[in-house]
Amino acid sequence: MDLFNYQDLEPVRQRVKELSNLIDHYNYEYYMNDRSLVSDYEFDQLLNELICLEKQHPELSLPNSPTRRVGGEVNKSFRQVAHRFPMLSLGNTYSIGEIEDFEARTRRLIGETPFTYTCELKYDGVAISLTYKNGELVQALTRGNGAVGDDITSNARTIGTIPLHLRGDYPDDFEARGEVVYPFEAFESFNQQRIDEGDEPFANPRNAASGSLKLQSSAECAKRKLMFCMYFMMLPSDIDVSRPPLDTHSARLDWARQMGFKVQPYIKECANIQEIKSFIDYWDEARWQLPFAIDGIVIKVNQVALWEQLGLTAKSPRWAIAYKFKAQRVSSPLQSISYQVGRTGIVTPVANMAPVSLGGTVVRRATLNNADFIRSLDIREHDWLFIEKGGEIIPKIVGIDSTHRLPDARPVAYIDRCPECGTPLVRAEGEAGHYCPNQDSCPPQQLGRLEHFVSRKAMNIDTLGAERIKMLFDNGLVRDVADFYSLRREQLIGLGVDSGATIQDRSADNIIEAIRNSLSVPFERVLFALGIRYVGEVGAKKIARYFKSMDALLAASRDELLQVEDIGEVTADAVLSFFSDPHQREVVFRLREAGLHMNLTEVSQGASLQGLTFVVSGVFEHFSRDEIKESIELHGGKVSGSISGKTSYLLAGDKMGPEKLKKAEKLGIPILSESDYENMIQS
Numbered sequence: 001m002d003l004f005n006y007q008d009l010e011p012v013r014q015r016v017k018e019l020s021n022l023i024d025h026y027n028y029e030y031y032m033n034d035r036s037l038v039s040d041y042e043f044d045q046l047l048n049e050l051i052c053l054e055k056q057h058p059e060l061s062l063p064n065s066p067t068r069r070v071g072g073e074v075n076k077s078f079r080q081v082a083h084r085f086p087m088l089s090l091g092n093t094y095s096i097g098e099i100e101d102f103e104a105r106t107r108r109l110i111g112e113t114p115f116t117y118t119c120e121l122k123y124d125g126v127a128i129s130l131t132y133k134n135g136e137l138v139q140a141l142t143r144g145n146g147a148v149g150d151d152i153t154s155n156a157r158t159i160g161t162i163p164l165h166l167r168g169d170y171p172d173d174f175e176a177r178g179e180v181v182y183p184f185e186a187f188e189s190f191n192q193q194r195i196d197e198g199d200e201p202f203a204n205p206r207n208a209a210s211g212s213l214k215l216q217s218s219a220e221c222a223k224r225k226l227m228f229c230m231y232f233m234m235l236p237s238d239i240d241v242s243r244p245p246l247d248t249h250s251a252r253l254d255w256a257r258q259m260g261f262k263v264q265p266y267i268k269e270c271a272n273i274q275e276i277k278s279f280i281d282y283w284d285e286a287r288w289q290l291p292f293a294i295d296g297i298v299i300k301v302n303q304v305a306l307w308e309q310l311g312l313t314a315k316s317p318r319w320a321i322a323y324k325f326k327a328q329r330v331s332s333p334l335q336s337i338s339y340q341v342g343r344t345g346i347v348t349p350v351a352n353m354a355p356v357s358l359g360g361t362v363v364r365r366a367t368l369n370n371a372d373f374i375r376s377l378d379i380r381e382h383d384w385l386f387i388e389k390g391g392e393i394i395p396k397i398v399g400i401d402s403t404h405r406l407p408d409a410r411p412v413a414y415i416d417r418c419p420e421c422g423t424p425l426v427r428a429e430g431e432a433g434h435y436c437p438n439q440d441s442c443p444p445q446q447l448g449r450l451e452h453f454v455s456r457k458a459m460n461i462d463t464l465g466a467e468r469i470k471m472l473f474d475n476g477l478v479r480d481v482a483d484f485y486s487l488r489r490e491q492l493i494g495l496g497v498d499s500g501a502t503i504q505d506r507s508a509d510n511i512i513e514a515i516r517n518s519l520s521v522p523f524e525r526v527l528f529a530l531g532i533r534y535v536g537e538v539g540a541k542k543i544a545r546y547f548k549s550m551d552a553l554l555a556a557s558r559d560e561l562l563q564v565e566d567i568g569e570v571t572a573d574a575v576l577s578f579f580s581d582p583h584q585r586e587v588v589f590r591l592r593e594a595g596l597h598m599n600l601t602e603v604s605q606g607a608s609l610q611g612l613t614f615v616v617s618g619v620f621e622h623f624s625r626d627e628i629k630e631s632i633e634l635h636g637g638k639v640s641g642s643i644s645g646k647t648s649y650l651l652a653g654d655k656m657g658p659e660k661l662k663k664a665e666k667l668g669i670p671i672l673s674e675s676d677y678e679n680m681i682q683s
């Protein structure tokens with residue numbers, strides 16, 4: 001860089017530094033101390049200014065810039081990296097007796113030297129290891145098999161409680177180990193959002209945390225609001241650990257807190273087994289008040305010098321042990337069974353029980369899953385049911401308390417008609433549950449169908465949520481999905497919802513406009529939006545590609561449907577049964593009248609890329625590699641593996657191979673970015 005340029009850049013460099021420091025400071029206060037020092041608006045202004053400067057001057061964009069907190073990198077695959085120090089696991093037990101044995105053995109092995117234990121929470125999440133060099137985060141790895149983990153650095157940078165640079169004094173080179181957890185509140189709202197968008201919810205916060213760390217898009221990971229709880233400092237073996245604060249585990253954690261790590265305050269130094277036991281007993285009850293899940297208590301010898309003396313077993317240290325909480329279990333009498341009918345007509349029996357306190361909440365209801373579940377537990381009228389609450393939030397029925405069984409108790413009778421519409425229930429062969437076949441006029445199924453139709457991956461009519469749909473339904477304005485397209489703004493204005501709000505002019509306009517915009521949704525998504533049983537997003541795409549038009553699909557035989565890749569007999573029958581229903585055929589006809597896409601060719605316009613050959617390299621933000629290739633072919637283009645004189649374009653993603661770039665430049669082949677490509681197919 002020449003002198004002139006350097007001087008030119010200096011004020012920008014200064015501003016970047018100033019903004020970074022300010023934003024880091026605000027982030028620290030927000031994530032560590034729950035304090036907002038500026039309004040969201042001001043914060044976004046500063047962040048946007050920094051993002052702009054870094055875009056204009058990529059050379060000033062540092063790997064730990066606070067802009068990395070919002071993500072943006074794409075992880076096509078996670079690089080496997082060997083841990084510098086293996087990530088050991090802990091011996092664990094559900095038995096207090098074994099904790100007593102551990103304590104006695106430790107005391108015997110240590111002998112005369114005075115020592116203490118630390119007791120802390122065992123976080124129920126995903127273990128990761130963060131490497132810091134000279135106070136900067138340089139790498140984040142998952143535990144993997146303990147020897148090799150996945151490099152998740154760009155996702156880890158989006159977690160607010162992971163410091164990107166350390167404060168005050170710190171060791172030059174060390175690893176901070178801890179657990180990434182998904183706090184309950186954020187987890188529940190994320191799961192609700194998934195349900196609203198028609199995706200499967202995660203079973204528990206741990207699975208969701210693990211899935212989030214492995215997201216390809218770090219921007220998506222940033223939205224998940226994960227939290228890092230630090231529990232261990234791993235230092236290179238040549239460091240002198242005989243002086244404070246490195247000589248005890250608790251002093252190391254206190255020090256780590258000063259460096260900017262989130263170290264939970266629930267840690268206690270214990271002198272003997274009684275103190276350990278009372279810590280365990282306390283948290284077995286109090287755990288339900290925490291904002292995140294724990295599954296036990298970890299007990300460690302506090303004096304680091306003793307660790308070496310105690311040594312390791314095959315895979316865990318002898319100076320620490322984990323006590324795991326048992327699931328809490330109570331029993332309560334069954335009072336009645338309610339039956340819920342879901343969006344697809346599946347019936348779920350729910351036990352109503354006498355209210356009983358379990359893990360900090362009062363339980364009144366729990367799912368009985370399906371008829372087979374009831375039969376396998378042999379549930380009788382007035383039985384007492386055992387309910388358990390484990391690491392998951394939702395209490396589960398796990399058995400019958402036979403001490404309360406009445407001598408002449410009758411097996412519970414399962415319903416044979418839909419509780420919502422009275423239609424006789426059906427049970428498909430080999431399936432555990434019953435369903436209501438009245439898809440056209442069973443109210444929860446009608447509502448579910450409408451909600452699915454407008455959902456993001458279907459027609460994406462985002463101004464209509466569940467509440468508004470119910471209002472349109474209850475007012476008789478929308479009964480089936482085709483009715484959306486005959487709504488008029490005058491019908492909407494003044495309609496009220498439960499929350500008390502009424503639809504005003506602006507909202508009515510927005511609803512009508514979103515419905516009109518949905519006319520451009522391609523055929524494959526229209527097909528998905530119809531909500532045919534077993535036809536998901538991918539299945540709809542495959543069917544649309546195969547038949548190319550609604551007319552061809554309506555005329556398809558079972559054999560033809562079975563020709564479609566990945567479509568089996570169950571799905572083929574579901575498609576046939578859907579389109580043989582006169583009401584559904586009429587709905588499809590009205591949707592066509594309304595102007596929805598009913599042909600694949602309408603989207604691809606045959607061949608906007610006809611005659612063009614593409615070479616694809618690198619990773620993309622909006623497409624997987626296969627998707628971008630599919631998209632090229634769908635638009636009539638060809639994909640080739642290597643660059644030659646016949647190549648029309650090199651479609652270049654992130655981390656593209658340098659050889660391909662060189663060759664394309666040499667042959668003068670134009671290079672397209674992902675957004676160039678998107679513009680090309682849109683025009």
Ligand code: IVH
Binds near residue numbers: 090232
């Ligand atoms: S200490 C060598 N402390 O529990 C010591 N582990 O098998 C390493 N865990 O996978 C672990 N909370 O991810 C430690 N406060 C805590 C912990 C904790 C959760 C996890 C850890 C490990 C497993 C133990």
